[in-house]
Amino acid sequence: MSLARRGTLTVAVLSLLTLAAGQAAAAPVHAPAPAATAAQGAKVTRIEQQVAQDLARSLSDTGWRSQVRAGVSTGAVELSPLAGRATAPAARQLAATVAEADRRIAGAKGLGLDLGPLLRVQLADPSMRAALDAGAEPLVAAAVGDDHAATVTAYDRAGRTHTLDARTLPAQPVYLVDLDSARTTAAGLKLIGDELARKGLNTPAAQTSPAGQTSTAAAGWWATKVDSIEVSDDEEPWFKGGAEMFALVTGFGQDGKARVDSVTMPYLDYDGTVYYPNQILVNWSNYKYNLADVVLMEDDGDTNYLALAQAITAVLLTIADQGTYIPLVNAVLAALPSSWWTDDPDYVDSWYTLAKNSSGRLNGAAANGWMSVSPYFVQQF
Template sequence: MSQSRLRRAVVALTALPLLALGAGQAVAAPTPAPAPAATSKVTAIEDEVARTLAASLADPALRERLRSATAAAPAGAELAPLAAGLSGAAARGLAATTARADLGVAAAKGLGADLGPLLRVQLADPSMRAALDAGAAPLVATAGTDEHARTVRAYDTAGRACALDAATLPTRPVYLVDIDTAKALNAGIDLLQRELAARGVGSAASAPAAVQAAGWWGTKITSVRVNDDEEPWFKGAAEMFSLLSGFGQDGKVRVDSVAMPYLQYDGTTYYPNQILVNWSNYKYNLADVVLMEDDGDTNYLALAQAVAAVLLTIADQGAYIPLVNAVLAALPSSWWTDDPDYVESWYTLARTSTGQLNGARGNGWMTVEPYWVSQL
């Protein structure tokens, strides 16, 4: 993410409780792929795995096992089991690299080492299946996080790097090494909620039991859409989540994280009928929403720390107070590592809000309606 986009993301996060009153075709002659100027931990790990996997595909048994696994799981097959039960240096090397990489990715995303395998592999496009089945030698690349990249680094079975055109689908089969972002997102949302609560800005304080006994008012998302932003062939489906903020019943800033795993592609309208807000947990009739995307590099622990450090400085004075500049100036950019992408934000969401709400950034909209959740 560029520094300007990072600043916009931080502004949106710090403004949550404050602004409620306002405002590939392969290159003909393969050339060495240039090293990126700044490589994230996750990207570096994926690149190492891609190079190791590509070299291991010189082993016919491994190549056939990968072909079968990706055919059975088009959305992505786990990398860890590929070398299981196979002998030889290639299988051993792949198994060791994958095990080390799974732990490294979990650490880079602030998640626990007990999460299990996170890396997976898939064919870049279904149209490549015929050439692969016919025996074409595949390349291996990573599903990079930079959607503006002009080239994609790929490796052949000899371990040599070449550059693929990011704007044109390659005619040669390409496997993509990626993260199981759905699995990481679920774990990350749990971590966010725990860490925010532990730091005093989470969802620890809820409405009294007597208030919730009869039921509570919520806001339901009936439809949502992020505007069309064409992504290159090497980018898979997005994994999005929302940070919902306002003042809790105890008068402290409250942040709730809401997973939105169905919101995968730009230019598509989704109809989730998802409850976004439980208003019984909020003191005021206003809350704000920031929609973010886990691009693979999201460090959920760092995100929780950054949000808590900023929002803990804001006190309930009976109204939202515009302190954005002071808060932003106090926030070191170094607190953000492997940051997620800021997608859209909505301010002044009220319990009575209904109909289409356009995002402040102009990059999406959602339609909402009040919804009464009654006790059985």
């Protein structure tokens, strides 16, 4: 799925941390840059490409080749367990290689090493199934993160490279090696939440009883619910692997500190499709004011969540509640690793000044999506 608007990540993070006009901009604040470098994110792509080449070479074993063909018959399949169940020496060797690649990817994304299998293999397009079943030799490629790539490198079982047109679906079957982005995104968003909490940000909101006393058992809280949502993109290249969508909601917490809440949106699979999730987007009990901003993003694979968490935390710690929104452009620019200017994570769209009483259709600022929302009271019993 291609929903990204690459090269505009700065806009996404700025909207994440921008506070509404009404006061002159504060003096520049330089946040410490996170440890991750531009090369860090590219590690995932390089690892995927090496695994694609190794998988292609292993397909010289006819029995293992048949097992892979059967494995992808229903969609994406975890590569390490698939190879581990095989008896062919080439497959068993590949299983060990892929398991190590899974661990290296988890490290490159700033996540723990116990996430389990991350790399998957699938047909690039279901229409290739007939040729594959008829005996056509498949090529293997890594799912490319760059939506605007002109070519894609694929490998055959002899290790030779083939340059494929990125905009034309190949006639020859192609296996794509990509990430289980649902698993990595869930772990990454948890890491961001943990990092914010560790720094004293995103603390749970205390509820106030009618008598003015704080209580953890209030009658309920108001929320903004997503009734329907659609994202649009004119280009959807065949070489894209699975992408995971998530939203970042920001505002001032009840304690007066800036906060960010993440919301996973795994159902947003296809462009040009209207979804009706009835999903809670904003829990207003977490926020001091009745305004928040929403940024919709996707992880195409190379996102380093530890670096993202460190960058967001560094900037949030510089923001004080002054009753109005103040842009902290220099602080954000100082915090961003250089790799984020081009690739990861991908900015999709943003919604500014979402209000507690907002309802109806809201178009995104980047004109790449819309959502219909409504106020919703969550009753506590």
